[in-house]
Amino acid sequence: MDLVVGPWGARPVAGEIAVDAAPTETGPFACENCGAVLRFSPGTEELRCTYCGHVTGIDAAPAVVEEQDFDDAVARVGDAAPPSGEVAASCAGCGAGFTFAAPLHAGSCPFCGQSVVVPPDGALTPTGLLPFLVGEEQARAAVTDWLGKLWFAPGHLRTEARGRDALRGLYVPHFTFDSDTETAFRGMRGDVYYETRRVPVVVRGRRTTQLQQVPKVRWRPASGRVARRFDDVLVGASTTLPEALVARLRGFDTHEARAFQSDFLVGFESERYQLGLSEAFARARELMRRVIQGDVRARIGGDMQRITAMDVHHRQRAFKLLLLPLWCAELRFVNRRYRVLVNGRTGEVVGERPWSFWKVAAAAALALVVAAGLVALVLATPVGPPAG
Ligand SMILES: [Zn+2]
Ligand SMILES: [Zn+2]
Numbered sequence: 001m002d003l004v005v006g007p008w009g010a011r012p013v014a015g016e017i018a019v020d021a022a023p024t025e026t027g028p029f030a031c032e033n034c035g036a037v038l039r040f041s042p043g044t045e046e047l048r049c050t051y052c053g054h055v056t057g058i059d060a061a062p063a064v065v066e067e068q069d070f071d072d073a074v075a076r077v078g079d080a081a082p083p084s085g086e087v088a089a090s091c092a093g094c095g096a097g098f099t100f101a102a103p104l105h106a107g108s109c110p111f112c113g114q115s116v117v118v119p120p121d122g123a124l125t126p127t128g129l130l131p132f133l134v135g136e137e138q139a140r141a142a143v144t145d146w147l148g149k150l151w152f153a154p155g156h157l158r159t160e161a162r163g164r165d166a167l168r169g170l171y172v173p174h175f176t177f178d179s180d181t182e183t184a185f186r187g188m189r190g191d192v193y194y195e196t197r198r199v200p201v202v203v204r205g206r207r208t209t210q211l212q213q214v215p216k217v218r219w220r221p222a223s224g225r226v227a228r229r230f231d232d233v234l235v236g237a238s239t240t241l242p243e244a245l246v247a248r249l250r251g252f253d254t255h256e257a258r259a260f261q262s263d264f265l266v267g268f269e270s271e272r273y274q275l276g277l278s279e280a281f282a283r284a285r286e287l288m289r290r291v292i293q294g295d296v297r298a299r300i301g302g303d304m305q306r307i308t309a310m311d312v313h314h315r316q317r318a319f320k321l322l323l324l325p326l327w328c329a330e331l332r333f334v335n336r337r338y339r340v341l342v343n344g345r346t347g348e349v350v351g352e353r354p355w356s357f358w359k360v361a362a363a364a365a366l367a368l369v370v371a372a373g374l375v376a377l378v379l380a381t382p383v384g385p386p387a388g
Contacts, residue, residue: 028092029115029266032056037113039267042132042325042344047266058263065128065257067178070317073124073277082237083122083272091116103240106171106262106270117262120272126173128257129323131264132344139327139342140167146340146349168330169344171270171323172246173237175277176254177284180316182227185296189222190304217304226295230288235280237273237321241328242339248350249343252324260323270323277319285314 029038029047036051040058047056086099093114100107106117120126134142194213201210232254236246258264292312297305325344329351330337340351 029117029263030093037108037115037267039115040132040264042135047263050267058261060258060261065259065320065322067318067320068127070177070179070277070281070319073319077123077277079276079278080123082274082276083120084274087118087121087272089116089118103238103271103274104269105272106265106268108267115266117265117270119262120260120270122272124273124277124321126260126273126321126323128320129171129260129264130252130254130257130325130345132169132268132325134325134327134342134344134347136167136169136327138347139169139344142342142347142349143167143327143329143340143351146351150353167342168328169268170326170328171265171268172241172326173271173273174252174322174324175235175237175273175275175280175284176232176320176322177230177235177281178232178316178318179230179284179288179314180227181230181288181292182225182313182315183292183296184223184225184309184311185299185307186221186223186309187296187300188219188306188308189300189302190217190219190306192217192303219306222300222302222305224299226292226299228288228292228295230291232320233284233287235275235283235287237275237280238271239274240271241326241341242352245339245341245350245352246326249326249341249348251343251346251348253345254320254322257320257322265323268325273321281317281319285312288312 030036031038031049031052031054033054034049034052036049038047038056039050040046041048041055045058045060047058048054084102086102087105088097088099089109090097091109091112091114093109094112096109096111098110100118105120106115108114109116192215195216196211197214198209199212199214201208234250234252234254236243238246289310289312292310293307296307296310300307327342327344329340329342331340332338338352340349342349
């Protein structure tokens with residue numbers, strides 16, 4: 001492994017894609033005490049029996065998740081499509097063979113309920129993950145709390161969120177990208193100045209002139225360079241969840257990622273990545289570009305800025321493919337589905353907002369009453385001749 005030294009310090013860059021790092025352990029994830037179903041217990045390093053509570057420790061792998069060199073990976077896998085199709089699985093508990101619906105590669109056996117994890121395949125495999133910290137009860141409470149704060153949410157949705165099957169614990173694939181950028185820019189800097197001008201005015205019915213300060217902008221060409229090192233820019237690689245919703249979930253502590261290990265997936269579902277590496281980087285590049293635009297504006301300075309050209313160079317690009325934990329709730333109201341996501345690390349909730357027709361109608365009626373009151377108030381105000 002090479003050590004790359006830059007302004008950010010020394011950083012290991014893996015020369016190879018870790019296709020061989022895929023673990024081979026897929027179970028059985030059965031309780032050694034009673035044989036019942038085991039489940040990874042959020043916030044711990046343990047698998048817990050769902051029947052007798054017996055605990056088995058996870059033999060945790062080293063915590064370091066290596067960044068992989070982006071250019072190497074692109075040269076190696078090119079624009080290889082993400083893995084697609086159903087994943088064949090066999091249950092170590094009951095011996096049954098079945099398939100996971102795409103894009104899942106982990107979940108429970110449809111015959112006996114035992115957890116089954118098929119090691120992820122494809123041109124790239126996740127090298128790390130953030131294990132769940134937030135448990136199901138805590139996630140459900142967070143959703144109920146979130147719904148309670150939405151005044152326009154229909155009341156019975158809150159009850160539904162407490163229902164047994166409303167929540168799904170899911171590991172969602174994400175790419176993180178690092179890039180050392182240097183940007184040459186050209187643009188214009190605008191400085192506001194004031195000109196004193198004599199302008200015609202009407203004072204108490206008489207035409208006259210007055211001196212006024214009129215703002216003007218002096219534009220001057222500006223050019224230069226800015227540099228910024230990006231670290232772990234996050235791009236979701238799942239297409240089953242609403243992209244805008246997933247993008248709103250931030251605050252994943254990606255530096256705490258653990259090396260991939262099937263044990264952390266036990267009792268949860270997990271998806272294979274569905275967005276190719278190059279496409280994912282294109283999204284990351286756009287996110288970085290917006291940040292760089294802010295840098296350029298700050299560097300140009302002045303009161304106003306125009307950017308006419310930005311030439312961004314990316315160097316030392318690296319990436320990780322990680323699995324991030326989400327609790328997904330699906331709420332139904334008047335034949336529509338509303339999705340709510342809970343960050344499995346922080347408990348943060350984002351969701352599509354269900355609107356209750358009656359509450360919206362009531363609010364609109366109230367607004368009309370207030371507006372009518374204002375009109376009445378205005379009409380009641382005596383209108384006299386202008387003062388002076
Ligand atoms: Zn047990
Ligand atoms: Zn089974």
